[in-house]
Amino acid sequence: ETGVTQTPRHLVMGMTNKKSLKCEQHLGHNAMYWYKQSAKKPLELMFVYSLEERVENNSVPSRFSPECPNSSHLFLHLHTLQPEDSALYLCASSQDRQATYEQYFGPGTRLTVT
Amino acid sequence: GENVEQHPSTLSVQEGDSAVIKCTYSDSASNYFPWYKQELGKGPQLIIDIRSNVGEKKDQRIAVTLNKTAKHFSLHITETQPEDSAVYFCAASSYSSASKIIFGSGTRLSIRP
Numbered sequence: 001e002t003g004v005t006q007t008p009r010h011l012v013m014g015m016t017n018k019k020s021l022k023c024e025q026h027l028g029h030n031a032m033y034w035y036k037q038s039a040k041k042p043l044e045l046m047f048v049y050s051l052e053e054r055v056e057n058n059s060v061p062s063r064f065s066p067e068c069p070n071s072s073h074l075f076l077h078l079h080t081l082q083p084e085d086s087a088l089y090l091c092a093s094s095q096d097r098q099a100t101y102e103q104y105f106g107p108g109t110r111l112t113v114t
Numbered sequence: 115g116e117n118v119e120q121h122p123s124t125l126s127v128q129e130g131d132s133a134v135i136k137c138t139y140s141d142s143a144s145n146y147f148p149w150y151k152q153e154l155g156k157g158p159q160l161i162i163d164i165r166s167n168v169g170e171k172k173d174q175r176i177a178v179t180l181n182k183t184a185k186h187f188s189l190h191i192t193e194t195q196p197e198d199s200a201v202y203f204c205a206a207s208s209y210s211s212a213s214k215i216i217f218g219s220g221t222r223l224s225i226r227p
Contacts, residue, residue: 002159042118042203042216042218042220043158043203090158102160102163103158103215104159105156105157105158
């Protein structure tokens, strides 16, 4: 395993629900990331945290709200989602926020919005 | 901004044959090019990377080549095996781009027995 865990692995939610995705890394890394993976599209970087501070927000709609309480945990809070938000959400971590460090990915949460 | 194009989107090769996946990038400042492999039900995992100061790098059956002038790089897998079946992603970034790494759209590689 990569040392990055994500829960839940699968999530089905209605458009009016509120849910949260959880990510935990056991690697002692300083940077954590949320990506969205849709079929036949490149991975889309959503948020980057470095030492618990958000350093990048790639024009993500406000219905996605990240939280990083410490350097080992990352959450993605979801509310009022749209069907097009259905995708695989991947969490990753790296030693540092520099893009030239290897990123370690979790297995992802498969989200379906009904 | 950076854009990474990856081809082909799907590739099927006979076991034992070679597979080649190609990528092009647009930002001439890019100088780091990793390749990730994603198996079913798992997240992407780094398999090899190359930096702009070298033209080729090998690791057992996999190799990556880089042509900075043409702004393209390729992944070569020789003597393919069933466990090579996966989705492969190329990516590009630069030392100055901080946390920004741009991925290609992926190639689904299938190895026929």
